[in-house]
Amino acid sequence: xxxxxxxxxxxxxxxxxxxxxxxxxxxxxxxxxxxxxxxxxxxxxxxxxxxxxxxxxxxxxxxxxxxxxxxxxxxxxxxxxxxxxxxxxxxxxxxxxxxxxxxxxxxxxxxxxxxxxxxxxxxxxxxxxxxxxxxxxxxxxxxxxxxxxxxxxxxxxxxxxxxxxxxxxxxxxxxxxxxxxxxxxxxxxxxxxxxxxxxxxxxxxxxxxxxxxxxxxxxxxxxxxxxxxxxxxxxxxxxxxxxxxxxxxxxxxxxxxxxxxxxxxxxxxxxxxxxxxxxxxxxxxxxxxxxxxxxxxxxxxxxxxxxxxxxxxxx
Amino acid sequence: xxxxxxxxxxxxxxxxxxxxxxxxxxxxxxxxxxxxxxxxxxxxxxxxxxxxxxxxxxxxxxxxxxxxxxxxxxxxxxxxxxxxxxxxxxxxxxxxxxxxxxxxxxxxxxxxxxxxxxxxxxxxxxxxxxxxxxxxxxxxxxxxxxxxxxxxxxxxxxxxxxxxxxxxxxxxxxxxxxxxxxxxxxxxxxxxxxxxxxxxxxxxxxxxxxxxxxxxxxxxxxxxxxxxxxxxxxxxxxxxxxxxxxxxxxxxxxxxxxxxxxxxxxxxxxxxxxxx
Numbered sequence: 001x002x003x004x005x006x007x008x009x010x011x012x013x014x015x016x017x018x019x020x021x022x023x024x025x026x027x028x029x030x031x032x033x034x035x036x037x038x039x040x041x042x043x044x045x046x047x048x049x050x051x052x053x054x055x056x057x058x059x060x061x062x063x064x065x066x067x068x069x070x071x072x073x074x075x076x077x078x079x080x081x082x083x084x085x086x087x088x089x090x091x092x093x094x095x096x097x098x099x100x101x102x103x104x105x106x107x108x109x110x111x112x113x114x115x116x117x118x119x120x121x122x123x124x125x126x127x128x129x130x131x132x133x134x135x136x137x138x139x140x141x142x143x144x145x146x147x148x149x150x151x152x153x154x155x156x157x158x159x160x161x162x163x164x165x166x167x168x169x170x171x172x173x174x175x176x177x178x179x180x181x182x183x184x185x186x187x188x189x190x191x192x193x194x195x196x197x198x199x200x201x202x203x204x205x206x207x208x209x210x211x212x213x214x215x216x217x218x219x220x221x222x223x224x225x226x227x228x229x230x231x232x233x234x235x236x237x238x239x240x241x242x243x244x245x246x247x248x249x250x251x252x253x254x255x256x257x258x259x260x261x262x263x264x265x266x267x268x269x270x271x272x273x274x275x276x277x278x279x280x281x282x283x284x285x286x287x288x289x290x291x292x293x294x295x296x297x298x299x300x301x302x303x304x305x306x307x308x309x310x311x312x313x314x315x
Numbered sequence: 316x317x318x319x320x321x322x323x324x325x326x327x328x329x330x331x332x333x334x335x336x337x338x339x340x341x342x343x344x345x346x347x348x349x350x351x352x353x354x355x356x357x358x359x360x361x362x363x364x365x366x367x368x369x370x371x372x373x374x375x376x377x378x379x380x381x382x383x384x385x386x387x388x389x390x391x392x393x394x395x396x397x398x399x400x401x402x403x404x405x406x407x408x409x410x411x412x413x414x415x416x417x418x419x420x421x422x423x424x425x426x427x428x429x430x431x432x433x434x435x436x437x438x439x440x441x442x443x444x445x446x447x448x449x450x451x452x453x454x455x456x457x458x459x460x461x462x463x464x465x466x467x468x469x470x471x472x473x474x475x476x477x478x479x480x481x482x483x484x485x486x487x488x489x490x491x492x493x494x495x496x497x498x499x500x501x502x503x504x505x506x507x508x509x510x511x512x513x514x515x516x517x518x519x520x521x522x523x524x525x526x527x528x529x530x531x532x533x534x535x536x537x538x539x540x541x542x543x544x545x546x547x548x549x550x551x552x553x554x555x556x557x558x559x560x561x562x563x564x565x566x567x568x569x570x571x572x573x574x575x576x577x578x579x580x581x582x583x584x585x586x587x588x589x590x591x
Contacts, residue, residue, distance in 0.1 A: 050413055050589060070321040070416045078414035084407030088336065100328045101415050103321075143411075 001026045001151060001182045002047065007056035009042050009206075016042040018206040020056070024184060024199075029177050031197035032186040033297055039206040040186045041081065044153055047184070048078060060151065074102055077149035081156045083136035087129035091120055091139050094128060095146050102147035114142040117172060133160040141169065145176075152176060154185045158192055170196060194293040202300050209304045217300070218291045222264050224249055226289040227272060230257040232282035241279035245271060257284075322421050329417070329425035330432070337395075337433050346391035347440055353387060354380035358448055376454045377445050378463055382551065385467040386544065388437045389474045390499075393543070396430050396478025397495045400584065402488035409589045419584040423483075423577060427475055434471035438464055459554050466550040469569040473543035476576035483583040502542040509535035546572060 002024035009017040017039040024030040034040045045051040047058055049065045058065050060072050086094060092111060099107035115121040118138040123131075131139065137160045144152060157173070158166045166189075173183055173196050187193050193200060194214060201211040210217055231238065239253050242260060247268055250261040262268050269286055276283050337343055357380040361373065373379075400423075403409040412422070442464055449456045478495070485491040512528040520528065539545035546569040553561035 045590070048414060050410070068318075069418060070318055070325075073414075073416040074321075076414075080411065080414070082407055084411050086408055088339070097328065097332055098415065101325060101417070103324055140411075 001028070001061065002030070002184060003057075003059040003062075004043075004047070005057045007043065007046060007058065008054045009039075009046060009051060010054045015206050017046070017053075017203075020203070020206070020208050022201050022208065022211060024182060026182055027177065027180050028199060029173065029183045029185065029197045031193035031200035032184060032203065033190065033193065033200055034186075034203035035301065038203045040203060041155060042206075043203070044155055044184070044186060048076070048153065049073070074147065075150045077144035077147065077152045079137075079140050079144040079152070079154045079157050081159065083133070083140045083160075085128045085131070085136055085139065087127065089128055090125050091115065091128060091131075091142075092124040094139065095142060098143050099146050104147050107146075110146055110148070114145045117145065117168075118142045119168060134162060134165055137161060138165065138168070141172065145172070149181070151182045151184065154183060154187075156187055157185060158187065158189055166192065190292070190294040190297060200293070202297060204301050204304060207304075210300050214293060218293070218296045219264070220296075220300075222291050222296075224261045225264050225268075227260040227262060227268065227286065228257065228289060229260065229272065229276070229286045230284040231276070232284055234258065235280060237279040238276055238281040241275045242272065245275060247271075321416060325417050325421040326425045326428065329412070329422065330428045333399075333425065333429035334432055337429065342391065342395065343433060343437070346388055347437055350384035350387040350437070350441070351444055354384045354445075355448075357383060358452065358454070361454070362452060375457060375459055377449060377456060378460055380448075381441065381445060381460060381463055381467075382547075384441050385438075385463070385470065385547065388434060388441070389467070389470050389544065389547070392430050392434055392471055393474045393478045393495060393499075394492065395433075396426065396475045397481045397491045398488040399426050399430075400479060400482035400580075401485050401491040404589060404591060405487050407591050410591065413589045419581045423479060423581050423584060426479055427472075427577060430475040430478075431468070431471060434468065434475075438467060462554050463551060466554065466566075467547065469550065469566060469573075470543065470547035472573045473546045473569050473576075476573040476580070477543040480576045480580045480583070483580045483587065498542075502538055502544065505531070505535045505538050540572075543572070 002022070004020055004022050007017055007020040008015065020039075020043060022030075032040055032043070042051060046053050047060070047065075049058075049069060061075065063072060065072055086097075089097070092115070095111045095114065096107060099111060104110050112121065115124050118141050120135060120138055120142065123135065128136070128139065137157075141154075141157065144154070154173070158169050161169060170192060173185070177183060177196075183196075185193065185197060197214065199211065199213050200217060202209045202217075210220070212220070234253050234255065234257060239251055239258065242248055242258060243251050245262075245268075247263040247266070248260055249263065252259040260272065267288075269288065273283055273286065358377070361376045400409070403412075409422075442461075445456065445460070448454065481494055481498075482491050485494055509528075509531050512524075512531055515528075517525055517528075546565065549565040549568065550562065553565050
């Protein structure tokens with residue numbers, strides 16, 4: 001659905017995007033992550049045909065964007081990071097304008113539908129100049145949806161929203177995906193990316209550092225797992241019994257239980273539970289603490305930071 | 316749906332929005348009012364001449380007031396077209412527009428058409444207004460008046476193309492206006508200085524001044540190919556001469572000028588991009 005090969009963008013001596021090759025399948029929600037200035041927005045702008053790549057190829061729907069610009073643009077919806085609107089229009093007029101531009105069939109019905117979805121139907125006749133930042137963001141989302149696009153590019157879709165708004169946008173993302181739509185999401189709210197995306201790509205200094213499913217990415221960077229065990233009573237026999245297990249790296253005990261650091265790979269909970277029982281302990285609860293996407297993101301970017309710095313100095 | 320039909324739709328939708336916006340703004344009404352006010356000063360002066368002398372010396376007394384009204388209308392267009400792209404880029408709405416099925420060609424075409432339609436509206440108002448003045452004053456309207464009105468559409472096209480080009484070059488609306496005012500001042504100053512120097516007798520001038528006069532004259536001639544207003548002057552001169560050859564060549568030059576400037580505007584918009 002979205003494919004880039006060797007995508008590169010240079011601004012004079014600065015390389016914003018460096019040999020980027022990504023592939024997003026139909027019906028996938030792809031999270032595009034990176035710190036500020038990593039090249040995310042430049043990449044999205046190139047994908048939309050608004051920045052010309054210095055090198056490389058872009059294909060949307062299997063076609064070069066330049067080959068069929070107008071037809072492709074009609075199948076793409078965009079929510080940008082900043083919400084620039086015609087402030088002399090009402091929400092309804094604004095969406096009518098874009099519905100005409102995209103030649104939407106039954107525009108009135110579609111406009112009402114998207115206004116309801118972003119919870120702005122009751123404010124549809126107000127001038128956009130009076131809209132709050134969150135409302136502008138919601139209307140931009142409505143604009144991105146009004147022509148029922150097959151691909152949605154969402155750049156920071158939840159940045160200005162309150163918790164209700166964040167949930168509304170999350171629901172829209174899931175609903176669109178359930179309809180088979182492809183979503184390309186760039187966001188700093190990693191918990192939302194973790195909740196919604198099937199795969200993520202991590203970009204830093206214009207380079208793609210990692211691209212995989214959430215689980216695989218975490219596995220790649222997880223060196224040890226942490227298992228937290230709540231015990232009825234903590235005895236030295238239980239602690240030493242756990243310490244003797246092959247996969248255990250470290251055990252920290254407290255009055256309420258144990259915090260066990262172990263090798264990754266297998267599910268050790270059964271073995272731990274058995275050992276505690278054999279040494280006279282009683283398990284009240286046990287949970288494995290998983291690496292969050294945020295932690296994985298930090299590890300991946302930090303791991304590659306020194307490498308990129310060296311490359312930068314060499315060039 | 317063919318690409319061409321899609322492009323026409325884009326141009327049509329943007330043009331309609333822009334026209335609606337123009338109709339809803341005060342600028343065009345202010346320009347039309349100012350044009351009539353100034354034109355009427357000239358009409359009054361002619362009427363006073365008739366009252367004092369009992370004789371109308373000029374063959375077409377309403378042509379010059381129309382010329383003034385056209386220049387005011389065209390200056391308004393130059394201003395609005397100069398800020399049209401840069402203001403939208405400044406506000407970020409240009410970027411949003413280009414997320415959709417809009418490219419540089421369709422965008423510039425829409426902006427051009429909108430301005431031209433606005434001018435056509437002005438011309439219709441001018442013709443109705445001058446027709447009323449003609450009836451009230453008995454000053455006649457002949458074919459040269461209507462030829463000038465028709466020719467002014469070419470001036471409008473040249474002026475809008477000039478403004479759009481400036482608008483794509485500059486980043487902000489304020490810079491666009493400053494650049495326009497500087498250029499208009501340059502055109503006017505060059506014309507005035509060249510006129511003054513050319514009116515002086517070479518006998519009374521030093522050698523240095525003669526060289527200055529030649530240099531200023533050459534610069535002025537060069538600027539006349541850049542200034543959109545010079546194209547109307549050529550057309551009006553051709554009407555005055557009643558020379559079809561001159562008229563056709565001035566029309567051709569205006570069309571070529573407009574085409575070149577619009578192509579440059581599209582090229583520069585592509586090159587500079589639509590982002591803030």
